[in-house]
Amino acid sequence: MELHYDVVVVGAGIAGPILSRNLAKKGYKVLMIDKKAELGSPKRCGEGLGIANFKKYDIPMDKRFINREIYGAAIYSPGGYKIEIRYDRVAGVILERKVFDKMLAYYAARAGADVMAKTEAVGLIRREGRIAGVKARHEGEPLEIFADVIVAADGVESRVARWAGINSFLPPHELDSAYEYEMIIENFEFDPDIIHLYFGNEVAPRGYVWIFPKDEDRANVGIGINGDNPKTAKYYLEKWLKENNIKGTKILEVNVGGVPVGGFLKELVRDNVVVVGDAARQVNPMHGGGMAEAMEAATIASKWIDRALSEENLELLKGYTDEWWAGEGQKLLRILKVRQISEKLSDDELDAAIQVLSGADAERIAAGDYREVFKALIKNPKILLKPKMLRLLKEAL
């Protein structure tokens, strides 16, 4: 079968539906496909999203995909020290991604986009040396989808960008290998109104263990570790649960995935192929959150696709690369620098840092605004930093 659209979007996670909705609203003929039979399932996510994103990206706060409101975060060092950040208003939510992704696709469809689940992109169509669309398969039946613009929103396992000649290979060190249980937590104290992050070189090398509460007693309990670690993420999560006497006897889901944390794609556009979200490695490298970043990239990309199509000049697509790199890209590079330093902290240094940092400091560091905080750390007499760490901090200033 042969189909014709202005834009074909591969992947209906977060970036795909936001981009499809925005362009459908502008009147373009959009088709979004996903290989999943059930959009949003299985989830590969801790499901935490900051509250500001709903308004910023025009997403309704529908109860059907909001499990729990969250009022802050607690960060724990290996020695048991803690920073707590708590607000008197809602700071974020723990979603139900299975419903969220599907509803985002519904909003795109309601705006006029066509959506096809269980439809897998298997290659590009090339005509006269140009990329003319996407070859796909639905229940084994071949499909040819012709379009002026092709969007790769196909997540961490993205192949569309590579087909277009963009090298989106991610070295294993730039991937967080992640494993998560959605489970009932018994006999372990945690405040279900905030998220909990546990750091330590033995706890979670390079990453952290998280508890994202979905109920008073039910939570996503997961871990991310450096993707070049010889041990598995599963090994470290099992170890942490055991050490904390948390029984894994009430497990509702097992979630497995990789999070790109550093290899942001330089080339976001090649010819008429546009790459967004995890496929473009657009994830916050400090906490591994990628939903907000995917929404931001989709918003910028849809703006430039609109311009390119309305002015009939596909060269304008590159405006997305430039705009993203000038703003978000620079911010994420600063955050990457912080992560590259923090991943070298010894457990003692982590303990010391968490003892002296305030919640506000932690938030500033996580946002990539670290200069003043680092300066204060270097001067703090209570912290004994190893010469190597001192040098790294000074270099970052």
Place this chain on the structure above:
Amino acid sequence: MKVKILVDREKCYLCGSCVAVCPKEAIITESEEWKFFPERCIGCKFCVLACPVGALVAKEVE
């Protein structure tokens, strides 16, 4: 040394981590299947390291 990457299908969640770290597109995850293309593999074993559950092993051939 040439290697062959073997998957334990019972363990594999088709999460795509191995696909992302493969420099040669020697692995793909389709909606229901993990696929390996031995002729493209350069034996770096990045995929084995990155798998969150340890579903992959590299077997040395010849």
